[in-house]
Amino acid sequence: MRGRSQRFGDVALSLGTGLAAVLVLLIVAVILGDVIYHGAPRMTLAFLTQAPREGMTAGGIFPAIFGTVALVVLMTLAVLPAGVATAIYLSEYANPSARLTRLVRVAVNNLAGVPSIVFGLFGLGFFVQFVGAGIDRAFYGGERVFGQPALVWAALTMAVLTLPVVIVATEEALAAVPRELRLASAALGASRLQTIVRVVLPQALPGILTGAILAISRGAGEVAPILFTGVAYYLPKLPTSLHDQFMQLGYHVYVLSTQSPDVDATRPILYATVLVLLLLTFALNATAVVVRSKMRRRFAGAAS
Amino acid sequence: MQKVQIESVGNQTRNQSILKIITQGLAIVTVLLAPLAAAAGEITVKGSDTMVILGQRWAEEYMRVHPKATVQVTGGGSGTGISALINGTTEICQASRPMSAAEKEKLRDRYATIGVEIPVARDGLSVYVNESNPLTEITMDQLKLIFTGKVTNWKELGGPDAKIVVYSRENSSGTYVFFKEHVLKNADYTVRAQSMPGTAAVVNAVAKEKFGIGYGGAAYAKGIKVLKVKKDSESAAITPDEAHVKDGTYPLSRPLFFYLRNKPTGDVGAFVEWVLSAAGQAIVTKVGYYPLK
């Protein structure tokens, strides 16, 4: 009797949890299937390289791709130094039990949990209204140049958003560098900074890259933080300076699905844009996974 | 000291060269992005979502004829455009409603001008229902009752026994304000009205929603049914077509405006002149709105 009831419990539990797993798989399959089925036919080279025409009912999405790339490049330039430096401090310099160190960790963790729309508010209140307007007052005699939504402010807002991603990935990479390397370097008379720059950082580079790629993937997909800090509905020319506005893939998806002049005519374009955005973020994530597993394997090999 | 013989020296130097390539790549991109000078002759147009398709077509065509000019069009709503005009972030504001006294006051406070108002096209604000809806006409009073939430079932208007699903616009929209003033007589929309971020979203929703009703520019009316509107139960039901919009007999006809801080001159002046010319007005018809004359 007991055996049967036990088997029943196992069957029920494994079926129940298995069902949950299957449902999750199904959700992903349905979303991807729908987007690929409707989006793939429209995905042509012309689509990727042309600007939108006829009020977005024809043409391509090149300006949105360009804007997305410009945004994440600037973001990366801003977030990498800050993120890597924080990680170096936490894992190489700081005393792990000091109150200040703990405070930094709490800040990093909480920064990761702040909603993206709040970053948007912050970007508007701080970068655009405070820093931007301040620059205008100081250098442009009050004329509006930087004191309005712009590429640079959107990029900096996104950099704050992705800061925890870079910090965590870098810290993990630094922790994975074998201690013997540091000791060997120190034994040869290298200073701590020299050890970090010449020995630890090159070793940790793949991990730092992983962090950068994950940050880029996040930055490429987020829309809420740039709504008020620089993205534009339609621009006839590409952004050429830091204080220009820009188009972006995620926002383009939002605009096409809610504000396009002719819903039926734009549906194929909309699906293809979603597909491009998905492919971009998936490719970035996959690269990060590959780089990270390579790094793990290398250290696993070195340790044994 | 990087010559220390440890087993992963190979990796290390390779990684250093990767690092070098990355920093160089980033440097090149920065240089490409860096030029800080804004291009001359750039005209920025911002505002009404109703007019965004119009502004965009104007921009496309104008830049085709005048390759040196750059016209940059963004939407966001008439309120957004007017704020931008006041904040100094746009040269031309597109608006589907007149500027309010409060807005003019703000403009005067900053620039000692109440701005220049230029009507550039006409629109017949249309009432959309699903194609399967048996209704063909509606009075202004009925519209008010529906959008303020006093009437909630199509049965009360002689339609099927089904709840009315009300679609409205976000409150940044000039169309939202125009409809509120002219149809609701400044009463509040029902809280059940769903706010759509753009006219297209309203059209899309009504096209898919059997018992939906919404409003928006005439140019967007595709895949849905446009109701004829009666001023009151006695008067004739009128379609928002060109003749009735132009002579003002359609109760919800409205002008669409450009607003500027000062009289347009130079590049901006040339653009505005072109918009009002036969070539510019031809595009109005093409997009689905109605020309001034």
Add this chain to the structure above:
Amino acid sequence: MTPRSEQPTTRRPEQAILVGLAPPTRSTLAGSGSLPVETSDPKNHRRAERPRLASRRPRFHALAEAAIRVLAFSSIAAIILIFVFIGKEAWPLLHDSAIGKEVTLAKMWFAQQWPGYDAPEHVWQPVSEIPKYAVWPLVVGTLKVTLIAMLFAVPLGVGAALFVSQYAGRRLREIIKPTVELLAGVPSVVLGFFALMVMATWLQQALGLDSRLNALVAGVALSFAIIPVIFTVSEEAFGAVPRSYVEASTALGAARWQTIVRVVIPAAGPGVAAGIALGLGRAVGETMIVLMASGNAAILSVSPADSVRTVSATIAAELAEVVFGGAHYTVLFFLGVLLFGFTLATNLLGEFAIGRMRRRLGGMA
């Protein structure tokens, strides 16, 4: 192990878990725990190298190290700046008399008798003759959508995590885990798009709902965004339950499922709770999905078939239009403060839960 060398190893997983809610960042407890960790005493180290440092380019070194130290506080600076600058823009709501004529905290939180209305009501109509800024419809809407999302995401996320950690074979695990990572990588605007264009129609046809866009559609779409968060953290928590627990239970004659229900789940409980707390924080703050799929009508009701307007979607939809510094602008920043405060609270709660789990497992092991 000395206490000092133990600290970093135990701290790291917590951090990995917490940042796991920024979707693509995750590291397994086992993975990072097993890696060697540098734990030399920083003070001794530095004292030993100081003479050399002085003989080489000391100024450059000092400068670089100072830069590292300064940059290291960028996260703290960011948190403080976010708080200060959002608070600064919301502050006039409390004391500015011009704004006070249009809106006060009392008017926002208590039902008001507005002209043209039959009874005192909570109304969100910021663009009106008399602007009305009642926040309850938004708060209730946010909680409603969040609750619906949690009702879907918790069973699916925790269930799938349990399946992967307890039942799935290696091959199955290698299908499920990357798929969930894939879902984590889907930008929220894409989920919003899918809900708006596809799912809304399906759900309306299947359930015969009055309106296409409603709390249910938005909630289900929102659950897709938080399933990966809950799954990842839960899976790490289940994986962190010591083998000895399971072995002891089995040795006492417990069946597999008894071990899971009585031993594994209780031991991993705080970790799972942390995952749920993080998912909750994410759900409350998520913007694009609800902006696109909820219909955005500020109705004060509990019905999941009604359209809702959430706090985050309200900010996204209205901020672009308002005149900077006006009453409406101030109120929207106040909503931002509410969101920020709530997610900080859920984050700290999650952190607390993980700390508890570690202490419990550590104490018993």
